[in-house]
Amino acid sequence: MRISENFIGSYPFVRIDGVSELDIEKIFDCGQCFRFERVENSKHASEFSGVAYGRFVSFAQDGDTLYIYGSDLADFEAVWRGYLDLDRDYREVERDVLAHSQNSALIAAIEYGRGIRILSQEPFECVISFIISQNNNIPRIKKIIEALSERCGERIELCDEAKKHLSGERIPYAFPSAEALCALGEAGLFEMKTGFRAKYIYDASSRVLSGELMLDTVRGEDTESAIEKLCEVKGIGRKVASCALLFGFGKYDAFPIDVWMKRVAEKYFGDEADTLSSRTFGDYAGIAQQYLFYYERWNAV
């Protein structure tokens, strides 16, 4: 990777040449993250912009060159390098997973999904987002998260150059803090069309706010006890906990089992989904899950 910092006027962007196993279409299309949208009229082959870590950012890609608009070098090192998991060798991840299972569907899924990376998202946002995801579809999940952010997240000011990378006209807002979501109250959250999840979001937010649930402590625990800790929250079960841990806490062995994974288990492994896990796929079981999910969801009939 060759990294350089550039400016359009005072608007910064970072250019990275020689990225491998990185495809932003797959990364933002595989259902791990809900706050990025394709930028139409981009001058690049593909471009996605959105909000993470309180910043508005746009990722664009032409072949093995990646552009990060709205980021200077310091921001890249502090946030985006980790966010995109750039220091992990995904060829090595593939080898590790395949060392545990040579299942033919897994091999096909890895081939099909190559370029997917697990984004390192903000823990609290992840917890709330995947609570919202339950018994729900992606367009509405996105809509609810956007509405919550607009309602009580911090507004992000954009210069004219940054506005060129917006996907719509909407002004971006940071994801709300636990305090802000709590302040809405259960009734306020319900008004935001969260439905029966309102009480779950409220419970999670108030536990975080009160310190009863300390997310940075959860990060330090092993995956199984972290799952148990998160499951104390009303409305968080193993699936939501595993997603949050995989996408927000760097727990790559967390293996979310959803309806798709149940189908995968039956179709290709002739097995029950809950026997598929880190024992089957190793320390990167969660990434294997993501390949399989993406494969089944978008490719398989």
Next chain:
DNA sequence: GGGCAGGTCTAAG
């Protein structure tokens, strides 16, 4: 219009 969407809770057996 009922069914469905990357689940979880609750109440019954």
Next chain:
DNA sequence: CTTAGACCTGCC
């Protein structure tokens, strides 16, 4: 301990 139903809402 296991398992149906119910659950908000929006889009087909």
